[in-house]
Amino acid sequence: MILLLDAGNTRLKWGLRQAGAWRARGALERERIGDLPHALRQALPAGQGLQRILFCNVAGPEVAAAVAQALVPLSPGLENFLATPEAAGVRNGYARPAQLGADRWAALVGAWNQERRPCLVVNAGTALTIDVLLEDPERPGHGYFAGGCILPGFDLMRGALNRHTAQLPLAEGDFAELPRSTDAAIVSGCLHAQAGAVERLYRQLPPGSPCLLSGGGAAQLDECLDPALPVRRVDYLVLEGLARVADLPAVA
Ligand SMILES: Nc1ncnc2c1ncn2[C@@H]1O[C@H](COP(=O)(O)OP(=O)(O)OP(=O)(O)O)[C@@H](O)[C@H]1O
Ligand SMILES: CC(C)(CO)[C@@H](O)C(=O)NCCC(=O)O
Ligand SMILES: [K+]
Known part of the structure; x- marks a missing residue:
C-alpha cells in the first residue's frame, strides 16, 4: 500500500493506493492532522502496512513536522514531492521550475496523464490557481506547463x-x-x-480544450462559469498526479 499526501494551506488530503487503484481517500482540517493515523488504520486492510509515502506540502515546515510526527508509528519515511523541470511526461515552463508549488505541479502531472491533450488546470482552494497545460511543441505527446496565475481563493477575497x-x-x-x-x-x-480570470486564461488554449476544476471551492466556482466552458470536475487532482509519479518505475 502506498500513501499519497497533499498538504494544502487549509486541509490535508490523503489517499491509499494499491495495484494502481484507490483503496481510500479523505481530507482533514489542518488542526486535525493528529487524527491521520486513526483515519489510515480504519482504511488499511488488517495486517497491511505502508510501503511508501509520497508527501506534497505547500503548507510550510510546521505542517510537515506535524505530519511526520503523526506518521511515526506507521511510517516507512516520507518522500517529499517537489516541482522539477520534468516529471511523468510533463515539462515545467516556469523560469525557475523549483519555485512552482508542488501541488500545482502534481495537479499538472495528473491532468496530462488523464487528458493527454491541452487543458486548463484550475484549483479552487485557499488560493485559486489557474494553470495552462499545452502539448509540448518540442516533444509531441508530452505535456508542457506554459504558465499560470495565483489569486486569493474565495474565502481570502x-x-x-x-x-x-x-x-x-x-x-x-x-x-x-x-x-x-x-x-x-x-x-x-x-x-x-475568479470566473473572469479562468475565462481569460482559457483563451490561451485551443478551442474546445477541457477545463479541469478541483479543490474545495470547485462547485461554487463551477456555478458561475460561462456554461460554454467545457468544465470537468476532478476530485483530488493533486493526489492523482502523485499516484502517477508513485506508479512510475523508479529511475535507476
Ligand atoms: N462548501 C463550500 N461551499 C463553497 N465554497 C467552499 C466550500 N468549501 C470550501 N469552499 C471554498 O473553497 C476554498 C478552500 O477550500 P478547502 O477548504 O476545501 O481547501 P482546499 O481545496 O483543501 O485548499 P488547500 O489545498 O489550499 O488546503 C475556500 O475559498 C472556500 O471558500
Ligand atoms: C499557490 C499555492 C499556495 C496553491 O496551493 C501553492 O502552490 C504555493 O505555495 N506555490 C508556490 C508559488 C508558486 O507556485 O509559484
Ligand atoms: K492552497
Missing part, C-alpha cells in the same frame, strides 16, 4: 474586504449576475473575479 473596511460584512449568499444587496455584491464580486 471576501475575508480581506471584511477585515479592511468599516462597512463590509463577511458576506454570505448566492452568486448573482447583477447583485442588488451588499452581501450579494461581495459574494458575486469575488466569484466574478
Whole structure:
C-alpha cells in the first residue's frame, strides 16, 4: 500500500493506493492532522502496512513536522514531492521550475496523464490557481506547463474586504449576475473575479480544450462559469498526479 499526501494551506488530503487503484481517500482540517493515523488504520486492510509515502506540502515546515510526527508509528519515511523541470511526461515552463508549488505541479502531472491533450488546470482552494497545460511543441505527446496565475481563493477575497473596511460584512449568499444587496455584491464580486480570470486564461488554449476544476471551492466556482466552458470536475487532482509519479518505475 502506498500513501499519497497533499498538504494544502487549509486541509490535508490523503489517499491509499494499491495495484494502481484507490483503496481510500479523505481530507482533514489542518488542526486535525493528529487524527491521520486513526483515519489510515480504519482504511488499511488488517495486517497491511505502508510501503511508501509520497508527501506534497505547500503548507510550510510546521505542517510537515506535524505530519511526520503523526506518521511515526506507521511510517516507512516520507518522500517529499517537489516541482522539477520534468516529471511523468510533463515539462515545467516556469523560469525557475523549483519555485512552482508542488501541488500545482502534481495537479499538472495528473491532468496530462488523464487528458493527454491541452487543458486548463484550475484549483479552487485557499488560493485559486489557474494553470495552462499545452502539448509540448518540442516533444509531441508530452505535456508542457506554459504558465499560470495565483489569486486569493474565495474565502481570502471576501475575508480581506471584511477585515479592511468599516462597512463590509463577511458576506454570505448566492452568486448573482447583477447583485442588488451588499452581501450579494461581495459574494458575486469575488466569484466574478475568479470566473473572469479562468475565462481569460482559457483563451490561451485551443478551442474546445477541457477545463479541469478541483479543490474545495470547485462547485461554487463551477456555478458561475460561462456554461460554454467545457468544465470537468476532478476530485483530488493533486493526489492523482502523485499516484502517477508513485506508479512510475523508479529511475535507476
Ligand atoms: N462548501 C463550500 N461551499 C463553497 N465554497 C467552499 C466550500 N468549501 C470550501 N469552499 C471554498 O473553497 C476554498 C478552500 O477550500 P478547502 O477548504 O476545501 O481547501 P482546499 O481545496 O483543501 O485548499 P488547500 O489545498 O489550499 O488546503 C475556500 O475559498 C472556500 O471558500
Ligand atoms: C499557490 C499555492 C499556495 C496553491 O496551493 C501553492 O502552490 C504555493 O505555495 N506555490 C508556490 C508559488 C508558486 O507556485 O509559484
Ligand atoms: K492552497
